[in-house]
Amino acid sequence: MPTDTSRRIAFSAAGERAEPPTIAALMNAALEIPGLLSLAAGFTDNRSLPMAAVQAAVNELAELRDLEPLQYGTNQGRPVLRRQLATHLANWEPGLADAEADKRFFVTNGSQQALYLAMQVLCEPGDIVLVDRPTYFVYLEMLRAMGVRAVSLPIDDAGSLDFDALDARLRALIAAGEQARIRAVYFVSYFSNPSSRCLQPEEKRRLATVLQAHDLVVPVVEDAAYRDLYFSEPPKAPSVLGMPEWVEFPRLYLSTLTKPFSTGLKIGYGYCTDQDWLGRMLHTKGHHDFGSANFNQAVLERVLAKGGLGVQLAKIRPLYAEKMTTLHDTVIAEGLADAGWHWQRPDGGLYLWLRGPAGLDTGLNSAFCEACIEAGVLYVPGDLCYGDDGPKNRIRLSFGVLSGDALREAGRRFTRVARSAGV
Numbered sequence: 001m002p003t004d005t006s007r008r009i010a011f012s013a014a015g016e017r018a019e020p021p022t023i024a025a026l027m028n029a030a031l032e033i034p035g036l037l038s039l040a041a042g043f044t045d046n047r048s049l050p051m052a053a054v055q056a057a058v059n060e061l062a063e064l065r066d067l068e069p070l071q072y073g074t075n076q077g078r079p080v081l082r083r084q085l086a087t088h089l090a091n092w093e094p095g096l097a098d099a100e101a102d103k104r105f106f107v108t109n110g111s112q113q114a115l116y117l118a119m120q121v122l123c124e125p126g127d128i129v130l131v132d133r134p135t136y137f138v139y140l141e142m143l144r145a146m147g148v149r150a151v152s153l154p155i156d157d158a159g160s161l162d163f164d165a166l167d168a169r170l171r172a173l174i175a176a177g178e179q180a181r182i183r184a185v186y187f188v189s190y191f192s193n194p195s196s197r198c199l200q201p202e203e204k205r206r207l208a209t210v211l212q213a214h215d216l217v218v219p220v221v222e223d224a225a226y227r228d229l230y231f232s233e234p235p236k237a238p239s240v241l242g243m244p245e246w247v248e249f250p251r252l253y254l255s256t257l258t259k260p261f262s263t264g265l266k267i268g269y270g271y272c273t274d275q276d277w278l279g280r281m282l283h284t285k286g287h288h289d290f291g292s293a294n295f296n297q298a299v300l301e302r303v304l305a306k307g308g309l310g311v312q313l314a315k316i317r318p319l320y321a322e323k324m325t326t327l328h329d330t331v332i333a334e335g336l337a338d339a340g341w342h343w344q345r346p347d348g349g350l351y352l353w354l355r356g357p358a359g360l361d362t363g364l365n366s367a368f369c370e371a372c373i374e375a376g377v378l379y380v381p382g383d384l385c386y387g388d389d390g391p392k393n394r395i396r397l398s399f400g401v402l403s404g405d406a407l408r409e410a411g412r413r414f415t416r417v418a419r420s421a422g423v
Helices: 013-017 022-032 051-064 079-092 110-122 137-146 163-175 201-213 275-288 294-305 308-333 367-375 404-420
Strands: 105-108 128-131 149-152 182-188 220-223 251-256 268-272 351-355 394-398
Touching: 013 137, 022 137, 051 294, 051 308, 079 105, 079 268, 079 294, 105 110, 105 275, 110 137, 110 182, 110 220, 110 251, 110 268, 110 275, 128 137, 137 149, 163 201, 268 275, 294 308, 308 351, 308 404, 367 404
Parallel strands: 128 149, 128 182, 182 220, 220 251
Antiparallel strands: 105 268, 251 268, 351 394
């Protein structure tokens, strides 16, 4: 029977706001365009994926002949896995090593689902979330889809939080009658996506103090997805869970087993200090899926029990350090810095964060972006990573996927376009 396409569906406000996510387009381009070398989507290196550890865990499950992992699991996540995650977090935050810590954890379909749950139960259209500058662009797109406004925490020329500017911005929002609209603060605190920068202890302390001074003791979401991915030295700053300045705030600490272990298993997790907030996220998660993949969690239980996460981290930290050096040294040798581009060599994470010459437009539909695609290389436009008033001359390059000659060639292709771009 023919489908009637003449009658338009009346969508909800959320349906009307829905747009194709940029990350999906970048991932599809990386996979589908022949010969395109992607420095865009933050995929991990296929060579690094822990097939042996996963196979051993699956074989163990099969030998036990226990059908439970093939059945639905619990909404909050497998209790054993939550206790293991509590132990892992206590390595970073020793003060959290108590018998009840696992009850504050919940397991999600990647940390992205946890972000969505947190915002879904906190925000209405028109509300405001304070975000770091720059920040995770997929999160910003999610806020826009919810009708939520992202307001940047101001930074100085060195990229550090500018507390005088923040004080002025908060005063302006309060004077405009928007204090009640500020529902949360969000930041990527360790080897940030996209900047690869870590928030320093004093920045975290002062941020809490300034928010308190303006009576903005709102929920805080600390995204620590890259905390484990340091190259040689672990980041020094404790999380908001371990800092007394943040004790009065409802706190949600998010991390993941996707980037440090296996992206395909899609298991993230959160630790929430507020039982009411946690309960509402779990109620909402129950409507989403009533539990993340039980089999994947069971596999990870066995991996963590045998120390597999530590083994994998010991493998990938030097690998990513080497890949970062390869890309960094290639663009230096090809003359990117000489062409007026600037960046800091990162100490962890998956990204180089570039600032191009003033006046250069590197946006998604810019001539520069099109020239890079024609040259066979893909990047993430940096203006996507700003909640407001984003500069047009920023670029995120990911060294996660490519390696060796392919990574060097991608760096050469990008630098050739960058050197030829007129401003």
